[in-house]
Amino acid sequence: MPFNFLPHTSDIKFEATGKDLNELFASSAEAFFSAMVSIEKVEPVIEKKIELEAQDLSQLMHDWLEELLYLFDAEFLVFSNFDVNVKGNSLSAKVRGERIDRARHEPSAGVKAVTYNELDVKKTSHGYTATVVLDV
Amino acid sequence: MDFMKEELKRIAPSVFEFPKKEGMNVPVRIYATERILSAMEDSALNQGRNVASLPGIVKASIMLPDTHYGYGFPIGGVAAFDLEKGVVSPGGVGFDVNCGIRLLSTNLSYEELKPKLREVTARLAESVPAGVGAKSRLRLSISELKEVLVDGAKWAVDNGYGTKDDLEHQEENGRIEGALPEKCSDKALKRGRPQLGTLGSGNHFLEVQRVEQIFDEETAKAFGVKKDNITVMIHCGSRGFGHQVASDYIKVMGSAVGKYNIPLIDRQLACAPLSSKEAKDYLGAMFCAVNYAFANRQIISHWTRESFAKVFEDIEMPLVYDVCHNIAKFEEHEIDGIKKTLCVHRKGATRAFGPGRMEIPAAYREVGQPVLIPGDMGTASYLLKGTKKAEEETFGSTCHGAGRIMSRSQAIRDFRSSEVKRTLEAKGEVIFSANPKLLAEEAPDAYKDIDEVIESVVSAGLSERVARMTPLGVSKG
Numbered sequence: 001m002p003f004n005f006l007p008h009t010s011d012i013k014f015e016a017t018g019k020d021l022n023e024l025f026a027s028s029a030e031a032f033f034s035a036m037v038s039i040e041k042v043e044p045v046i047e048k049k050i051e052l053e054a055q056d057l058s059q060l061m062h063d064w065l066e067e068l069l070y071l072f073d074a075e076f077l078v079f080s081n082f083d084v085n086v087k088g089n090s091l092s093a094k095v096r097g098e099r100i101d102r103a104r105h106e107p108s109a110g111v112k113a114v115t116y117n118e119l120d121v122k123k124t125s126h127g128y129t130a131t132v133v134l135d136v
Numbered sequence: 137m138d139f140m141k142e143e144l145k146r147i148a149p150s151v152f153e154f155p156k157k158e159g160m161n162v163p164v165r166i167y168a169t170e171r172i173l174s175a176m177e178d179s180a181l182n183q184g185r186n187v188a189s190l191p192g193i194v195k196a197s198i199m200l201p202d203t204h205y206g207y208g209f210p211i212g213g214v215a216a217f218d219l220e221k222g223v224v225s226p227g228g229v230g231f232d233v234n235c236g237i238r239l240l241s242t243n244l245s246y247e248e249l250k251p252k253l254r255e256v257t258a259r260l261a262e263s264v265p266a267g268v269g270a271k272s273r274l275r276l277s278i279s280e281l282k283e284v285l286v287d288g289a290k291w292a293v294d295n296g297y298g299t300k301d302d303l304e305h306q307e308e309n310g311r312i313e314g315a316l317p318e319k320c321s322d323k324a325l326k327r328g329r330p331q332l333g334t335l336g337s338g339n340h341f342l343e344v345q346r347v348e349q350i351f352d353e354e355t356a357k358a359f360g361v362k363k364d365n366i367t368v369m370i371h372c373g374s375r376g377f378g379h380q381v382a383s384d385y386i387k388v389m390g391s392a393v394g395k396y397n398i399p400l401i402d403r404q405l406a407c408a409p410l411s412s413k414e415a416k417d418y419l420g421a422m423f424c425a426v427n428y429a430f431a432n433r434q435i436i437s438h439w440t441r442e443s444f445a446k447v448f449e450d451i452e453m454p455l456v457y458d459v460c461h462n463i464a465k466f467e468e469h470e471i472d473g474i475k476k477t478l479c480v481h482r483k484g485a486t487r488a489f490g491p492g493r494m495e496i497p498a499a500y501r502e503v504g505q506p507v508l509i510p511g512d513m514g515t516a517s518y519l520l521k522g523t524k525k526a527e528e529e530t531f532g533s534t535c536h537g538a539g540r541i542m543s544r545s546q547a548i549r550d551f552r553s554s555e556v557k558r559t560l561e562a563k564g565e566v567i568f569s570a571n572p573k574l575l576a577e578e579a580p581d582a583y584k585d586i587d588e589v590i591e592s593v594v595s596a597g598l599s600e601r602v603a604r605m606t607p608l609g610v611s612k613g
Contacts (some may be wrong), residue, residue: 005545006545007203007545007546008543008544008545009177009204009540009541009542009543010205010206010211010510010543010544011544012544012545028445036268037268037314042226048284062601066383070323071328071382073327073328073331073380074323074327074330074376075327075332076269076330088577091177100268100269100272102267102268102269102570106571107267107268107269107337107571107575108268108573108574109268109337109338109544109574110267110268110336110613112231112232112336112376112379113231113380113382113383114383115207115231115378115404116386116390116403116404117207117404122202130166135207135231135379136294136338136544
């Protein structure tokens with residue numbers, strides 16, 4: 001698994017990894033949706049394009065997940081497939097998923113926000129790691 | 137900078153102080169019994185200490201017995217700021233702006249309810265959309281939503297959800313002045329629009345309760361609450377709208393800190409001077425979220441009443457009160473004998489004004505403000521009243537609930553949702569959960585002992601017990 005969940009008293013914290021930034025941002029998005037639904041049951045039938053720019057990688061990670069949260073809350077979309085292209089501090093992505101089906105997708109935690117709490121994107125010997133805390 | 141529990145001094149029953157040291161502007165004051173204090177996380181205590189370093193903070197960084205680690209500010213805390221030297225901070229309010237509690241009382245006895253408990257709880261679960269991905273029953277345009285943001289519960293009443301009498305029994309009369317929809321982002325509006333009139337998930341709930349014990353007969357009578365009668369408690373907030381407003385302004389404040397040269401120990405304490413444009417914009421947007429939540433609870437109350445009316449003839453369900461527990465607002469308090477307006481932040485804390493304050497409804501002004509404290513779904517909730525002592529000690533504030541002691545991931549490891557449900561049902565409780573998997577995370581043992589939390593605030597004089605209610609039927613997201 002390119003991500004795992006870590007203990008936190010009231011929120012959800014995850015750590016995601018990737019051999020490069022494209023993979024890291026994809027696995028972070030996977031972690032994000034896995035916190036909310038059974039992601040393996042999400043069919044990649046609707047495609048959305050996302051373009052973002054930020055002042056640094058941590059902010060970019062925050063804004064990326066926040067955009068996904070916005071699509072979830074405002075348009076009831078969940079995504080399972082992420083094609084991400086990170087260049088400097090900006091990204092362009094194609095994300096694929098479908099409208100949430102509560103019976104099939106088994107939603108669990110309701111994410112309220114992507115926080116800056118312990119937010120970190122760093123280079124490691126294997127590639128990259130991101131730590132994110134989601135307010136639920 | 138680590139918090140040293142050994143340096144705490146007991147200054148009164150259930151009141152401990154960490155003295156003002158270098159880097160701090162005020163001491164930290166913790167309201168808790170010894171037992172609760174000994175179990176408090178160091179990480180939360182450190183946050184309380186960090187808050188004490190903020191500019192313009194008045195009297196003390198206050199921590200209540202249900203405190204735990206949060207975003208910058210600990211949850212279960214109060215921080216009040218001077219208007220000229222102080223700041224406002226979204227971290228001191230929380231993501232779920234105006235998450236709060238409402239209590240409806242009824243003329244229904246437990247004996248009358250008992251045979252129809254499952255039926256009425258099922259109707260509640262059906263009529264109030266709950267859980268992740270639940271859609272509103274309302275179809276609002278963006279311009280209608282903006283009216284909600286300005287008028288709060290009043291909008292709801294004007295549109296057929298409840299009565300004018302309801303407005304007189306709410307904090308701020310269900311409508312806070314100064315809401316500015318133009319300060320809210322497009323994202324916030326679009327997240328909020330499809331969610332008005334939904335319960336949310338996590339620890340939010342709609343609960344049918346029995347008044348099991350009355351501690352103060354006279355006040356209970358004034359509040360309209362009777363032993364062995366049924367009450368309904370609603371716990372929810374401003375949904376995705378408030379969450380987005382908080383996120384938007386945390387970002388804005390992140391930049392403001394540099395612009396106004398505010399030294400911060402923790403960047404999550406991001407804030408702006410109260411006189412600044414950034415602060416005014418945040419307050420304007422945050423007040424919109426406050427009103428959204430008031431409207432939300434008002435609409436849910438209306439559907440609750442409709443559900444009960446379908447099952448019980450001649451049912452009356454007056455609103456006892458509605459309180460906020462995540463908010464920042466302007467209040468007058470006496471500091472060293474002088475009355476001053478301060479910006480009071482309450483995050484996971486409830487206002488608890490004593491008798492005589494004009495903010496309290498006329499019907500309750502002689503006895504004090506009702507304070508509604510939810511427990512976990514297996515134990516009990518409380519109806520308390522505020523005190524003059526709370527006004528003197530904590531800017532008229534008290535706890536907000538049981539407070540978590542166990543992480544969600546650990547709760548999932550330690551408890552099985554099906555077991556949690558079975559244990560509660562064995563006690564006669566009816567549980568409807570939009571997400572059955574959630575029950576493990578919300579297991580009673582994942583929370584502090586509510587009776588001990590209440591004992592803490594009562595022994596410190598911040599509130600007085602009026603009634604204790606036990607859960608009978610719960611609808612959760």
